[in-house]
Amino acid sequence: MNKRQGRTTDQLREVKVTFDAFGYSSGSVLFEIGKTKVLCSVNLNLGVPSFLKGRKMGWLTAEYSMLPSSTSTRMKREISSMRRNGRSVEISRLIGRSLRAIVDFSLLGERTIIVDCDVLQADGGTRVACITGSCIALQVAVNNWLKNKIIRKNILTDSIAAISVGIVSGVPFLDVDFSEDRVAEADFNFVITKSNKIIEIQGAAEGAAISWDQFEKARVIALSGIEQLFKIGEEYFSETISVTEDIKQGSKKCTPFFSLKNRQNLEI
Numbered sequence: 001m002n003k004r005q006g007r008t009t010d011q012l013r014e015v016k017v018t019f020d021a022f023g024y025s026s027g028s029v030l031f032e033i034g035k036t037k038v039l040c041s042v043n044l045n046l047g048v049p050s051f052l053k054g055r056k057m058g059w060l061t062a063e064y065s066m067l068p069s070s071t072s073t074r075m076k077r078e079i080s081s082m083r084r085n086g087r088s089v090e091i092s093r094l095i096g097r098s099l100r101a102i103v104d105f106s107l108l109g110e111r112t113i114i115v116d117c118d119v120l121q122a123d124g125g126t127r128v129a130c131i132t133g134s135c136i137a138l139q140v141a142v143n144n145w146l147k148n149k150i151i152r153k154n155i156l157t158d159s160i161a162a163i164s165v166g167i168v169s170g171v172p173f174l175d176v177d178f179s180e181d182r183v184a185e186a187d188f189n190f191v192i193t194k195s196n197k198i199i200e201i202q203g204a205a206e207g208a209a210i211s212w213d214q215f216e217k218a219r220v221i222a223l224s225g226i227e228q229l230f231k232i233g234e235e236y237f238s239e240t241i242s243v244t245e246d247i248k249q250g251s252k253k254c255t256p257f258f259s260l261k262n263r264q265n266l267e268i
Helices: 086-100 126-147 212-237 246-248
Strands: 016-017 026-034 035-045 059-066 111-121 160-168 171-174 186-193 198-203
Touching: 016 126, 016 246, 026 126, 035 126, 059 086, 059 126, 086 160, 086 198, 111 126, 126 160, 126 186, 126 212, 160 212, 171 212, 186 212
Parallel strands: 059 111
Antiparallel strands: 016 026, 026 035, 035 111, 160 171, 160 186, 186 198
16 A cells, blocks of 8 residues: 555544643643644633524634744734635634534524634644544533533534545545645545534545546545544543433433543543
8 A cells, every 4th residue: 555654545644632722711622633733722602693693592603723833934913914814714614614513502592602723833634633623622611511510411413523635646645744735636625423424525626637436535535534533532532421411311312422531631
């Protein structure tokens, strides 16, 4: 099988997760995959957008940004130019709609979950790293809200993970870094639930058109990468929460998610 920098074509880069990156956040993690490092935090605010007022439902919104020194050439802060970068807006929306797909807003009341994603260092796959990291941070936050009786029931219906696949010299490569991405003929981003359902697939050919067979191979290794990410979670978060009355009484089936009772830094 083809290799690149010591990895096979279907192998993830090294993954590391550090919890409680922000002391004042409901849930936060520093998520690292290879040299890409993203800070993801989750907080809960009163109120919802105007189109939801009076409906007794919650909302989730996300913001994505790259810090000035996250790339080899310093980036200008968006606040300095008084306008948001189009790419940042697009990725913010992707993160938001990905996470909204696994939240039961009818259990949240008229409150808004705010997800902040800041790229500390970019080496390919920042958007998918932010989605995976944000899901972990959201799970931490929900666990804390349950413990502190801010919410009464588990609002999460599933978990998600995301990964990129690039087609380089006709061969699909999982979890491409920047050096691979810049020469790829096509690249795709897969956002998949733990129950193996599709939330979103993004992708395009950047050079020559690709075949359906190449796309199918990309899909297969993407799912293997998603499985690897969930396996990492299962190895370290084996216990599930059991703090809400509906779980204790068995009155409602809730999808188990990671318990962080014994938090630790993870490295694989």
